[in-house]
Amino acid sequence: MSSSKQSLAPLGGFKALDLTGELGWLLGRILADVGVQVTKIDPPGGDLGRNMAPILEGPAGSISASWVAYNMGKSRLDLNLSTEEGRQSFLELASTADFVLESEDPGVLDGLGIGWEVLSERNPSLILTSVTPYGQAGPLAGVPASDLEIMSAGGAVWLTGDADRPPVRVTLPQSVCWAGSYAAVGTMIAHYHRQLTGKGQHVDMSAQASILRTLVHAPSFYDLLRENPIRAGGYLIGRNINGAAMRNIWPCLDGYVTWAIYGGAAGRQSNRGMVEWMDENGMAPEFLKNIDWSTFDVVTVTLAELSEMEAAIAVFLETVTKAEFLKQAQVRRMLGYVVSTAADIVADEQLEARQVWSEEFVPELGQTLRFPDGWLKIDDTRFGVASPVSGGDR
């Protein structure tokens, strides 16, 4: 960790104790990203999450990929909180800390004698953030849930997957990101309040509730119209009053691209750009060329009209590569991108130019590992928890 950079970061000088497991790792990582000095407190022998698949293999050993990704930039301390000595050490640290982060089942910290009442009495300006699947209280508080159950109970699974198979989650667990990032929001709001009043508080984060954000307007269909939008594979639904689905994922020569027939001024330009590109390659049928995009309305177009248009576009896109599509999309102001794999993302020129990658030696692996670091760019400074890979706009 480059401590000099962190001390200049917006929250440089603030301290957090991070007791979290998987569900809370990203919360501490985001606080570290904005400058908080985060100490990850593990039981003797280390966090069990270090063994969670997928596992990275290095010359000196192996470690969980998620563990590495979301605990970069934190310092480490082993404390046995089941002993009186461990608890006393923790309480001493907490009396001068600004944040305590945890993700135990509700009541566990209280049972250990280090819960909110004890902590806030000793340190009234402390902020305690608890990240759990369902929250601190209520009918499901304490019910176990992993990513699959959180994404299901939060409604995200319902909306995703192919119509003829069961609904699916994202293969790489995402509830940790939603819970962790929105827990950081709640924690920072509490921090703002503390700076004004000197008073800390307990932030109760529900992972299930955080997933509601991913549903965007889907629940509104039920609220307003008693409609229940459902998974549609690679098609976009909820843009059209006739219930027409718009194709959004298209096979191309070397993978998939994403593009859709859209409305609005930008959408019209995007639609026009696609047809012009097709026409230059002799692949735009007459009916497509004859559409008046200035009056085309994506909200009211019929399914039959859409299907005819999309069939012609699909034939064309199968003849182009991802790189060609990205280039033409930029030139022709078409709204679309490629469906990236991990290999595409690490090779992306924009991320490279913006110095997103850092490197850090991972002792468990015995090697230096590259990872996505600073997302916070203020004026000309990009903050992060490690050294950037190379010179650039940092």
Added chain:
Amino acid sequence: MIVSLPERKGPLTDLHVVEFGGYGAGPAVGKCLAEHGAEVIRVESMLHLDGFRTNYPPYAGNVPGIERAAMFAITNDSKLGVSLNLKTEKGRDLARRLMERADVVVENFTPGVMDKLGLGHEVMMGLNPKLVTLSTSNQGRTGPQANRAGFGSHLTSLSGFTELTGWPDRQPALLWGPYIDYIAVAYGVVAVLAALEQVRRTEVGCHVDLSQYETGVQCMAPALVRYFANGEVMGRKGNRDPNAVPHGVFPCAGEQRWCAISVHDDAEWNRFVLEVGEPWVKEPEFSTVAGRRDNEDQLEALIAGWTSNKPREDVVERMRKAGVHAAPVNDMGDVYSDPQLVYRNAFQRVDHPHMGEHAVPGPSYILSETPGRVVSAAPTVGQHNEAVLCGILGLSKVEFEELQLSEVLK
């Protein structure tokens, strides 16, 4: 009479925010702040309406209309609405006066648009040297793709989520809506509040350049470090998981009723076996993790056979009681009646002058001393023009009436 402004309570009541732009990634930042008491003034124009008003069903009563769009209503609750035509000098002047008294300006126009309007970051700093400005854009304001416009649903694919969603033998499946926008919103709010801390210390304002793509990449980090460490490119695997088996979504009695069940170790498997009690579940090939993994297709089919004639609630209840991970796959109606979401008041109801009563998702975090809440329905276009321009900026009634007859408030 000036329309009275809703009372503001909460930890952010001294914070004044002005927003320019549209859709999700910018305005949802203001929503988070407004729900905790910030005064958030959403600047719009009738001449360049927010796409969330015009291009996104559902509309109340299924009748399209700019004041009937749920997408705008659930993204802009708790704010004040002002209509300013930024193509007019007077409109820009009023925008500058709002910036002068603001702590934060949020904008998500395509990069360059604020500069072209003469309202870029340098201009704002000149007006108000302690201002925090947040520009949130698809790919950030520097680099070869800096000025690229795009929608969240596409950026979700660029960031890697789509490739990892769906079945290995099928095309990738889409995530609903502008998924990535709302990741960038969380990072955006954190960035704004962190920048305000910096201003508190330095007394100098600053500009945050947030790339939505980069925030999405944060959520892909485990897949990316895996590629860097071992050259492995992750693929989509339906509902399979390397840490749990079985790990799937299974059909229950009725139309499109599904439950999620996952088993994370042998002890949990033994509890599952005891609860199910059928001969098939006791077969020796399923008694070890390796055995369940080797026979996962068969195991999933047997579990699906067992769940498919039982009500979803019964399966979930039995599993939970037995100490097995389980949850209903809540549909878009279920999320309103889920007992835990109801307990947390996850959706709050507001009365909108054109839409009637409707639901708005509130904060997912509850602050013990200063909980947030949905304060008011989203503003209609220009709803608070008089309250803001006269009540806050101090324009006279005569000046305001003149503006109303001009192009400035369009």
